[in-house]
Amino acid sequence: MRKYSAFAIAREAARHHSGWERAWRSPAPKPFYDVIIVGAGGHGLASAYYLGKNFGITNVAVIEKGWLGGGNTGRNTTIIRSNYLQDPSAAIYEKSRSLYETLSQDLNYNIMFSPRGVIMLAQTHHEVRGYLRTAHANALQGVETRFIDKHEVKKLVPIMNIEGPRYPVLGGLWQPRGGTARHDAVAWGYARACSDMGMDIIQQTEVTGITRDGGAVAGVETTKGFIGCKKLGVVVAGHSGVLAEMAGFRLPLESVALQALVSEPIKPIMDVVVMANTVHGYMSQSDKGEMVIGGGTDSHNNYTQRGSFHHIEETVRALIETFPMLSRLKMLRQWGGIVDVTGDRSPILSKTPVDNMFINCGWGTGGFKAIPGSGWGFAELMARGHSPLTAEFGLERFREGRFIDESVAAGVAH
Numbered sequence: 001m002r003k004y005s006a007f008a009i010a011r012e013a014a015r016h017h018s019g020w021e022r023a024w025r026s027p028a029p030k031p032f033y034d035v036i037i038v039g040a041g042g043h044g045l046a047s048a049y050y051l052g053k054n055f056g057i058t059n060v061a062v063i064e065k066g067w068l069g070g071g072n073t074g075r076n077t078t079i080i081r082s083n084y085l086q087d088p089s090a091a092i093y094e095k096s097r098s099l100y101e102t103l104s105q106d107l108n109y110n111i112m113f114s115p116r117g118v119i120m121l122a123q124t125h126h127e128v129r130g131y132l133r134t135a136h137a138n139a140l141q142g143v144e145t146r147f148i149d150k151h152e153v154k155k156l157v158p159i160m161n162i163e164g165p166r167y168p169v170l171g172g173l174w175q176p177r178g179g180t181a182r183h184d185a186v187a188w189g190y191a192r193a194c195s196d197m198g199m200d201i202i203q204q205t206e207v208t209g210i211t212r213d214g215g216a217v218a219g220v221e222t223t224k225g226f227i228g229c230k231k232l233g234v235v236v237a238g239h240s241g242v243l244a245e246m247a248g249f250r251l252p253l254e255s256v257a258l259q260a261l262v263s264e265p266i267k268p269i270m271d272v273v274v275m276a277n278t279v280h281g282y283m284s285q286s287d288k289g290e291m292v293i294g295g296g297t298d299s300h301n302n303y304t305q306r307g308s309f310h311h312i313e314e315t316v317r318a319l320i321e322t323f324p325m326l327s328r329l330k331m332l333r334q335w336g337g338i339v340d341v342t343g344d345r346s347p348i349l350s351k352t353p354v355d356n357m358f359i360n361c362g363w364g365t366g367g368f369k370a371i372p373g374s375g376w377g378f379a380e381l382m383a384r385g386h387s388p389l390t391a392e393f394g395l396e397r398f399r400e401g402r403f404i405d406e407s408v409a410a411g412v413a414h
């Protein structure tokens with residue numbers, strides 16, 4: 001595949017852009033692959049990419065029931081940070097954040113990584129104590145964060161009202177190299193690189209069954225017929241429980257809708273990402289000028305990819321105290337995704353009760369930031385049977401009570 005470069009753009013400009021190749025092939029499935037990954041979201045595609053790049057395994061198919069990046073990967077608010085409290089979380093999220101720094105160059109695809117900085121506001125004394133603790137933990141973990149006072153917060157975000165009547169801003173946990181990236185581009189960049197390595201990305205093909213040969217996986221039934229494999233990776237976010245049931249086991253997961261919205265575009269007013277976890281709202285400004293706003297999950301389980309109206313109302317109402325200017329903006333559009341939430345709000349990257357079947361899920365409301373790190377670790381787990389990045393995230397932790405409790409630590413997980 002031709003490299004994207006300034007020279008290539010100049011050449012194509014001179015010939016009316018008639019020479020660009022397709023970014024990825026759309027092949028018919030082969031009867032057998034060394035590895036099948038189900039789910040062409042960011043995590044599935046990144047897993048395939050690092051299988052090829054780090055382990056030379058390229059006889060790989062990524063099977064997607066819709067279009068690649070059409071799940072949560074193309075529906076999130078793109079916040080990237082690694083300021084987690086627990087050591088295993090900080091390790092995988094910081095690996096991920098550091099891979100994001102050079103991902104555009106690595107993939108030869110502009111994923112628009114914007115390390116503009118992320119503030120998590122402290123609006124109660126409990127949060128101040130919590131974030132001070134996280135800042136100390138991050139120092140030990142090698143994650144660059146700092147607790148800043150309310151005046152520094154105001155300097156970073158002049159439009160913020162820090163003297164709100166209910167929840168005045170007392171300070172914040174600041175991660176200067178956190179930020180955002182273009183979500184579709186992350187999926188597209190990985191897809192293009194996978195296709196370039198000879199992997200098959202098979203879209204519009206649903207996995208409808210998992211075939212076992214004794215205790216091991218033999219392949220998958222799909223809407224395009226049976227496809228055999230030596231190893232199977234299931235990376236389907238909100239549908240993980242459905243796929244696990246096909247293989248005959250259950251997962252400690254709930255699927256719920258999480259939604260987000262954008263305002264009409266306005267001139268640049270805020271060049272950092274702000275998360276207000278007490279009131280449960282978070283916001284950044286897109287390159288187009290829209291205010292990108294997210295809140296909490298629906299309280300009931302469902303697979304609708306929509307979300308309910310009262311959540312939007314609650315999220316916006318909560319943010320207006322801290323950002324009064326929001327009350328004068330119109331909402332442009334709203335959407336939802338189905339997120340897969342575990343009890344300890346930490347992911348599952350694990351072997352399963354079925355030999356040669358692996359699962360990568362449970363990223364819940366916060367997995368966009370983890371895509372490169374998760375792919376890196378999951379590829380190693382699938383190739384070698386073990387990865388230091390994923391070791392603590394096995395399914396057995398639920399049986400053994402070894403939770404990696406980020407819900408208590410962070411309050412919010414985006």
Ligand SMILES: Cc1cc2nc3c(=O)[nH]c(=O)nc-3n(C[C@H](O)[C@H](O)[C@H](O)COP(=O)(O)OP(=O)(O)OC[C@H]3O[C@@H](n4cnc5c(N)ncnc54)[C@H](O)[C@@H]3O)c2cc1C
Nearest residue numbers: 039041042043065071072073076077079207337367368369
């Ligand atoms: C509104 C919203 C806001 C969010 N905000 C953030 C944020 O700011 N920062 C952050 O880090 N994270 C955020 N997240 C979470 C993040 O989007 C997800 O954790 C992440 O994208 C999950 O990626 P994935 O590849 O695991 O799943 P997905 O992108 O959902 O990919 C799974 C794929 O599997 C496919 N699939 C399912 N079943 C089958 C089947 N039977 N056969 C074949 N294919 C199948 C689906 O079609 C889908 O494309 C947000 C999520 C939402 C919904």
